[in-house]
Amino acid sequence: MLPLLRCVPRVLGTAVAGIRAAAPSLPLLQPASRPCARPFGLLSVRAGSVQLPGLLRPWGPCGCGCGCGGLHTEGDKAFVEFLNDEIKEEKKIQKYKSLPKMSGGWELEVNGTEAKLVRKVAGEKVTVTFNINNSIPPAYDGEEEPSEGQKVEEQEPELTSTPNFVVEVVKDGSNKALVLDCHYPEDEIGQEEEDQSDVFSIKEVSFQSTGDSDWKDTNYTLSTDSLDWGLYDHLMDFLADRGVDNTFADELVELSTALEHQEYITFLEDLKGFVKSQ
Amino acid sequence: MGAVARAAMSLVVRNLQRAVPLRRARLREKVQAVRRALGVQRFDLGVVCVDNRKIQQINRIYRDKNTPTDVLSFPFHENLKAGEIPQPDFPDDYNLGDIFLGVEYIFQHCKENEDYYDILTVTATHGLCHLLGFTHSTEAEWQKVGAIPCPQHTHTGGIAAQGPRNRGCTIFPLQSSMKTKWRNALK
Numbered sequence: 337m338l339p340l341l342r343c344v345p346r347v348l349g350t351a352v353a354g355i356r357a358a359a360p361s362l363p364l365l366q367p368a369s370r371p372c373a374r375p376f377g378l379l380s381v382r383a384g385s386v387q388l389p390g391l392l393r394p395w396g397p398c399g400c401g402c403g404c405g406g407l408h409t410e411g412d413k414a415f416v417e418f419l420n421d422e423i424k425e426e427k428k429i430q431k432y433k434s435l436p437k438m439s440g441g442w443e444l445e446v447n448g449t450e451a452k453l454v455r456k457v458a459g460e461k462v463t464v465t466f467n468i469n470n471s472i473p474p475a476y477d478g479e480e481e482p483s484e485g486q487k488v489e490e491q492e493p494e495l496t497s498t499p500n501f502v503v504e505v506v507k508d509g510s511n512k513a514l515v516l517d518c519h520y521p522e523d524e525i526g527q528e529e530e531d532q533s534d535v536f537s538i539k540e541v542s543f544q545s546t547g548d549s550d551w552k553d554t555n556y557t558l559s560t561d562s563l564d565w566g567l568y569d570h571l572m573d574f575l576a577d578r579g580v581d582n583t584f585a586d587e588l589v590e591l592s593t594a595l596e597h598q599e600y601i602t603f604l605e606d607l608k609g610f611v612k613s614q
Numbered sequence: 615m616g617a618v619a620r621a622a623m624s625l626v627v628r629n630l631q632r633a634v635p636l637r638r639a640r641l642r643e644k645v646q647a648v649r650r651a652l653g654v655q656r657f658d659l660g661v662v663c664v665d666n667r668k669i670q671q672i673n674r675i676y677r678d679k680n681t682p683t684d685v686l687s688f689p690f691h692e693n694l695k696a697g698e699i700p701q702p703d704f705p706d707d708y709n710l711g712d713i714f715l716g717v718e719y720i721f722q723h724c725k726e727n728e729d730y731y732d733i734l735t736v737t738a739t740h741g742l743c744h745l746l747g748f749t750h751s752t753e754a755e756w757q758k759v760g761a762i763p764c765p766q767h768t769h770t771g772g773i774a775a776q777g778p779r780n781r782g783c784t785i786f787p788l789q790s791s792m793k794t795k796w797r798n799a800l801k
Contacts, residue, residue, distance in 0.1 A: 532630070532660070532662055532712075533630075534630065535629075535630065535632070565624055565625065565626060569627060569638035570639045573637055573638055576636075581635070582629065582630075582631065583632045586632060
C-alpha cells in the first residue's frame with residue numbers, strides 16, 4: 337500500500353485532466369487533475385500543504401494532526417459522526433439499562449454473546465444456554481399501506497431477539513444430561529394475528545455425557561418433526577415442571593433482546609474507537 | 615390414505631398462554647377419550663389454549679363480541695347436520711377443525727369443588743360438538759347426541775347471571791342417567 341500511495345503525487349505531476357490514480361482497489365482515493373506546482377521531492381505531507389481533494393489524506397502520521405498513525409479519511413470522519421449519532425439514538429431507545437431478571441430463581445452467567453441460566457431444584461440442575469448472535473429474525477417490509485391517520489414509523493415493529501436455546505437437565509450424581517434443543521417459531525416480525533404456534537417448541541432431544549464438552553454425533557438424537565404428539569406433550573410438561581414454560585420463554589426473549597442491544601451498542605462504540613484509532 | 619393412517623389422525627394441542635399452568639399431556643388424554651367416545655378419532659383436530667386477551671380478540675373479530683369466553687369453534691366442514699360424521703372423499707378432508715379454549719376464563723370461573731381438567735374437557739367437548747354441526751337451537755338436537763353435558767359456562771359471550779348454578783347457560787341440561795353414561799365414557 338505505502339509504495340502505491342507514494343506513486344500518486346507522481347501521477348498528479350503529469351497535470352493531465354481526468355487522470356485517475358493507479359489504485360483500482362482504492363476507489364475513494366482519487367486525486368483531482370490539478371497540476372502540481374512543486375517538484376515531487378519537495379511535496380510535503382503536512383496537513384494543508386498538499387491540496388488533495390476528495391477523501392484522500394496522507395498516510396501516517398495522520399494528516400489531521402492527532403498523531404495516531406492510522407488512516408483518517410474524510411469518510412472515516414463521516415463514519416465516526418454517523419456512529420456518534422447512532423450510539424446516541426440506540427442508547428435513547430434502550431429499554432433496559434441493565435439486564436432484566438428472570439423469575440423462578442435462575443442465575444445468569446454471561447460470556448460475551450453467550451448466556452447461561454442455571455437453576456437447581458430438588459436434586460436436579462437445569463441449565464439453559466443461548467447465544468444472541470444471529471438471533472434477530474429478518475424483518476419483512478409490510479405489504480399493506482398505512483391505515484388512515486397512522487404514521488409510517490408506528491408500523492415498524494420492535495426488533496426482538498428470539499435465540500434458539502438448549503436445555504440441559506442433569507440429575508444429582510449422574511453423568512448423563514438430557515439435552516433439549518428448543519426454538520421459537522419463525523414468524524415474521526410484527527405478525528401477531530392468526531398465530532397458532534406454541535410460544536416455543538422442542539426440536540431435538542438427546543442424551544449427552546456431562547463430561548464431554550463437545551456434542552457427540554454418535555448419540556441418538558430424537559427429532560420432533562415426526563414425533564408422536566403425546567410424547568411431545570410429555571416432554572413439554574417435563575420442561576414446564578423444571579421452570580422452562582411459556583413464562584420462561586417470554587422472559588428469555590426480553591433478556592436476550594436486552595443483551596443483544598447492549599452488545600450492539602458496545603460494538604458500535606468499539607467500532608467508533610477503532611475508526612478513530614484513539 | 616389407508617385405514618391405518620386414517621386411524622392415526624392427529625390431535626394437535628397448542629398452548630399459547632402463560633396465565634394458567636397447563637398439563638398438555640393430561641388435556642390430550644381427556645380429549646382423546648372424547649374423540650373415541652364420539653367416534654371421530656379418525657379426524658384431525660386442533661385444540662388451542664389461549665388467555666382472555668386472545669380469546670376476546672377472536673370473539674371480537676369473528677362474533678363481534680368484545681368479551682372473553684370459554685370456547686370458540688372453527689369447523690372444517692360447514693353445514694353438517696347435527697351429529698353427522700363427515701364422510702370425506704379426500705384424505706386431507708379428514709379434519710374437524712379447531713377449538714380455541716379460553717383456559718384463563720375457564721380457570722377463573724371454575725369452582726373450588728370442580729376439577730379444572732374435567733371442566734376443560736367438558737368445554738372442549740362442547741366445542742367439538744359445534745364442529746360436528748350441533749347448535750343450541752333445539753332440545754331435539756341435544757337429545758340426538760344423548761351424552762353431551764351442559765357446561766356451566768356459556769360461550770355465547772358472557773355470564774348472563776351470577777350465582778353458583780345459574781351462569782346464563784342457554785343449552786339444555788342432561789338427565790342424570792345421561793351424565794353418568796358420559797362420565798363413564800371418559801374414564
